[in-house]
Amino acid sequence: MVSAAASTVGASTVALPDGGGQLALSWAAQTNTGLKRSGNQDSYLAAAPVFAVADGMGGHAAGDEASAAVVARLAEYISGDFASTDEIAQALRHASDDIGEIAGSHDRAGSGTTVTGIALTIQGQRPYWAVFNIGDSRVYSLLDGVLTQLTVDHSAVQAMVDAGSITAVEAESHPNRNIITRAVGFGKNPVPDLWFIPVAEGSRLLICSDGLTKEVDADLIRLLLSEAIDADDAAGLLLEAALAAGGRDNVTTVVVEVVRSDEAADADATLPRFD
Amino acid sequence: MRVEWDAPVTLHIYPDVIDPKASQLRRSADGAVQLLLGADVSVLVRLQNAGAPVSAHIGQVVMGVTAIELDDAVDIDDDTVLHAGSIVAADDASVQPLTRTGNDVDDTIIGQPAIAGAAGSHADVDEQTILGQPAPLADVIDDPDASADTVIGPGRSRPESRPAPSAQVSTPAAVSAPLLPPALPAIPASAHVNAGASPTASRRTRIEPTRASDASGTFAVAFPDGRTVALDRAVYVGRAPKSPRITSGVVPELVAVPSPRREVSSTHVEIQQEGRAVVVRDLGSTNGTRVRAPGAAPSLLSPGASRVVATGTLLDLGDDVVLEIVERPSALPAQGGSW
Secondary structure, eight states, X not given: OOSSEEEEEEEEEEEOTTTOOEEEEEEEEEEEOOSSOSSOOEEEEEETTXXXXXXXXXXXXXXXXXXXXXXXXXXXXXXXXXXXXXXXXXXXXXXXXXXXXXXXXXXXXXXXXXXXEEEEEEETTEEEEEXXXXXXXXXXXXXXXXXXXXXXXXXXXXXXXHHTSSOHHHHHTOTTTTEESOOEETTBOOXXXXXXXXXXXXXXXXXXXXXXXXXSOHHHHHHHHHHSXXXXXXXHHHHHHHHHTTOOSOEEEEEEEEEEESSOOOOSOOOOOOO | OEEEEEEEEEEEEEEOSSOTTOEEEEEOTTSOEEEEEOTTOEEEEEETTOSSOEEEOTTEEEEEEEEEEEEOOSSOOTTOEEEOOOOOOOSSOOEEEOOOOOTTTOXXXXXXXXXXXXXXXXXXXXXXXXXXXXGGGTTTSOOTTTTTTOOOOBTTBOTTOOOOOHHHHHSGGGGGOOSSOOSXXXXXXXXXXXXXXXXXXXXXXXXXXXXXXXXTOOEEEEOTTSOEEESSSOEEEESSOOOOBBOSSBOOEEEEOOOTTOOSOTTOEEEEEETTEEEEEEOSOSSOEEEEOTTSOOEEEOXXXXXXXXXXXXXXXXXXXXXXXXXXXXXXXXXXXBO
């Protein structure tokens, strides 16, 4: 993904298993080099059932190639209406091998990439997002006006926040905030985190590189994601907000909207029990 | 402390800005050896085809290195000599400054945390993202491999560090393998389960990384609709259950149960087998979980609490959702995917 800017839009409708009705998604993705960088090392994949963003690291073309390799492997291994966690894990392992070869061919100290994304899966007959993450790109969900960060960064500052030595606010300006503690590449087996989140009708999911989250705070992300008329509008508004805030890094936004899910997850509040 | 290589290596010397007494050796993917050096540590480098060792400094890339001597001013036995194996790099011995590629071409590089410190400015958000593990953080970073790269770290490494088995440094698989045994206790590749921002946020459960064997996979959960789910993996039950964070191991089973009166919480209870015991954990549900052990009066498992239960125990989540802990039927196949 070396072009300065690129975008994708799409939609799909799949049948849920055992007569569970239909699941309809629409999505949009945009990427931009930003205002300061000379090349775009972000790559994305936006094609049901998998949506992912990868932010490459490494000199010369190695970062581009690393992020492109991981989305290419995800696209290769995941097909059909629904993904499996085995497919995701296999794709990431192969991508890691690919990146090892890229690093070798460039004679660099190493190259690697973050990767985060969501893949449509079936768990216990119901549709679930398998949310996976390595690094500091992020997945958010917006449901009933509430924005939730689904992934946890693999970063030095996140580790310090977890340990209680700094606050989340302090993390935003900490000198070490650009240090990540896991990546795909560097000759190691990738160690991704995984979560399963029920697919909820009306929800919007945002997958983005740190070029967005280091420029735009969560309040503005929530506002733009909820005010946008559709996924395409949301992806564009968020990307423009990152550029307006300085656009110091490559920015990639992928927005997926669950237009319809007949097996709707029951997200309402639990009621007290009287018996 | 002294480290020797059988064949010359290229040594990249980076600053360790976090711990002035730290020194760490690690391999990079292209076979170069990286030395992280704290400000209080000095290093002498012995070059191939050269006589006396010469002093080397942070920021240098030194080729043709056959040995280094670290004066790290800590209580490491000076007689310790570490043979780091046959790491082959460039043949010629020369010293050149470490250069960084500027913003004009490549903005993102790979490096150690210390590189950010060398650059001097932390203020701009457009600093390169780098992969690294600051030394003082090594034990809080949630990375099963976190200790794998740590080779020498005063305060963490002990003088009795032994040379690595040669197989570790002579095989291609050892690209990032430690030159020495990790100084930190290895974190097993077991799953860390963290329920995020829920009331169970502070809870971190470690479950075994591998599927429970036949010997231990002897329990299951029976659901009101007739389903039986083997406890060869953790089971999460609720109206629309979410999983906690899964780092590695067996993918848990998520079982959604109907609750028209919405008495069952969205992710209500976790059931998993730990050794020969079955542990039920209420995940901060609104209404708690009623537990009735065989022959005992029902009692309430408070929101957030956990309990070991026996076969035959009934778990009442509300709305007529009553689960039973049963012996695992022999015909029940293992289903959980691995991660």
